[in-house]
Amino acid sequence: MSRVPQHGLPMTLSVGEVARRSGVAVSTLHFYETKGLIRSERTVGNQRRYARAVLRRVSFIRVAQRVGISLADIAAALATLPVTAAPGREDWARLSAAWRAELDERIAQLKKLRDALDDCIGCGCLSIDRCRLRNPNDRLGDDGAGPQRLLVKK
Amino acid sequence: MSRVPQHGLPMTLSVGEVARRSGVAVSTLHFYETKGLIRSERTVGNQRRYARAVLRRVSFIRVAQRVGISLADIAAALATLPVTAAPGREDWARLSAAWRAELDERIAQLKKLRDALDDCIGCGCLSIDRCRLRNPNDRLGDDGAGPQRLLVKK
DNA sequence: CTAAGACCTCAACTAAAGTTGAGGTCAAGA
DNA sequence: TCTTGACCTCAACTTTAGTTGAGGTCTTAG
Numbered sequence: 001m002s003r004v005p006q007h008g009l010p011m012t013l014s015v016g017e018v019a020r021r022s023g024v025a026v027s028t029l030h031f032y033e034t035k036g037l038i039r040s041e042r043t044v045g046n047q048r049r050y051a052r053a054v055l056r057r058v059s060f061i062r063v064a065q066r067v068g069i070s071l072a073d074i075a076a077a078l079a080t081l082p083v084t085a086a087p088g089r090e091d092w093a094r095l096s097a098a099w100r101a102e103l104d105e106r107i108a109q110l111k112k113l114r115d116a117l118d119d120c121i122g123c124g125c126l127s128i129d130r131c132r133l134r135n136p137n138d139r140l141g142d143d144g145a146g147p148q149r150l151l152v153k154k
Numbered sequence: 155m156s157r158v159p160q161h162g163l164p165m166t167l168s169v170g171e172v173a174r175r176s177g178v179a180v181s182t183l184h185f186y187e188t189k190g191l192i193r194s195e196r197t198v199g200n201q202r203r204y205a206r207a208v209l210r211r212v213s214f215i216r217v218a219q220r221v222g223i224s225l226a227d228i229a230a231a232l233a234t235l236p237v238t239a240a241p242g243r244e245d246w247a248r249l250s251a252a253w254r255a256e257l258d259e260r261i262a263q264l265k266k267l268r269d270a271l272d273d274c275i276g277c278g279c280l281s282i283d284r285c286r287l288r289n290p291n292d293r294l295g296d297d298g299a300g301p302q303r304l305l306v307k308k
Numbered sequence: 309c310t311a312a313g314a315c316c317t318c319a320a321c322t323a324a325a326g327t328t329g330a331g332g333t334c335a336a337g338a
Numbered sequence: 339t340c341t342t343g344a345c346c347t348c349a350a351c352t353t354t355a356g357t358t359g360a361g362g363t364c365t366t367a368g
Contacts, residue, residue: 016344026345027327035325045334047345067267068222071325103268107261113221114257170314180315181357189355199364201315225355309368316363326352333346338339 012041012049022058029058037061037075060095067103166195166203176212183212191215191229214249221257 019026032038033048038057040048057078064074077098081091173180186192187202192211194202211232218228231252235245 014344025327031326047334063267067264100268100272103264107264107268110221110257110261110264113217114254114261118254179357185356201364314364321358328351
């Protein structure tokens with residue numbers, strides 16, 4: 001594979017190795033690189049070589065995506081990491097904490113939604129215009145004058 | 155606005171009325187129609203007229219989208235509704251129950267993720283290759299031979 | 309009757325997140 | 339040396355969920 005120092009860990013990883021270890025496609029790694037989410041050095045032969053830390057970044061990216069955060073936002077968060085060598089535990093912890101807040105919010109939203117749905121199942125009220133699922137701010141039903149507000153805020 | 159029978163409710167809604175009441179853009183309603191998510195009759199002058207029930211459908215669509223369900227899946231669910239006039243409460247209730255299951259699953263996933271993150275904040279382990287957040291199946295860390303499995307299953 | 313505002317269609321455009329392919333280089337084993 | 343598999347770049351294509359605009363019709367209040 002690659003030249004390995006005395007002990008057993010290759011110093012750098014090729015794009016294929018990163019792909020295999022992280023589970024994302026090579027093309028995706030290229031893509032992430034164009035988006036500034038990850039970085040690589042090049043060999044004399046112009047091939048990418050990644051520091052092992054890239055695996056952490058990729059993991060972070062996938063986890064964050066899974067929570068529904070856009071690559072742009074993820075890039076912004078990653079940009080707050082020191083560009084210098086290796087981010088410390090506090091760096092990751094800070095980001096983790098930020099994601100945790102995101103997560104908490106999303107969970108809370110989903111729960112509210114689910115509880116509303118529960119009510120709806122009982123009463124069939126998804127078909128009732130004043131349903132609080134549709135109109136969570138307790139505004140009056142859809143025959144009122146104003147525009148109806150939906151949960152979706154986009 | 156439109157000709158209204160004795161009592162006060164317009165029988166049908168124009169696209170603009172639906173847009174105002176549902177909070178989605180006219181172009182979006184057109185778009186939903188091309189995707190078969192909603193249906194309309196036409197006036198002699200070729201303008202769309204919607205049954206009031208369309209508001210329910212649109213609400214349902216937005217709520218489902220908010221939960222992260224694709225329009226295609228929503229369309230499939232809506233397709234199980236009777237094409238005949240007005241879906242009854244049981245119809246909506248059935249769909250609601252289905253969504254509830256979806257929701258429950260998503261909430262559970264997010265919670266698992268959050269709990270893992272909690273651990274990570276304590277130990278900074280997002281930077282540690284064996285982190286269970288990255289490797290939830292308790293496979294061994296990233297120096298093992300095989301590909302690393304991520305949470306993201308896509 | 310006429311002007312304004314709502315509506316119509318259709319095509320083109322956008323953005324996100326990648327994937328696919330063509331055409332060419334690099335590295336390593338037989 | 340030769341060939342195979344991994345890499346490289348760059349452009350084009352894909353899907354989802356819409357939005358925007360051009361060019362034209364309807365409807366309604368004044």
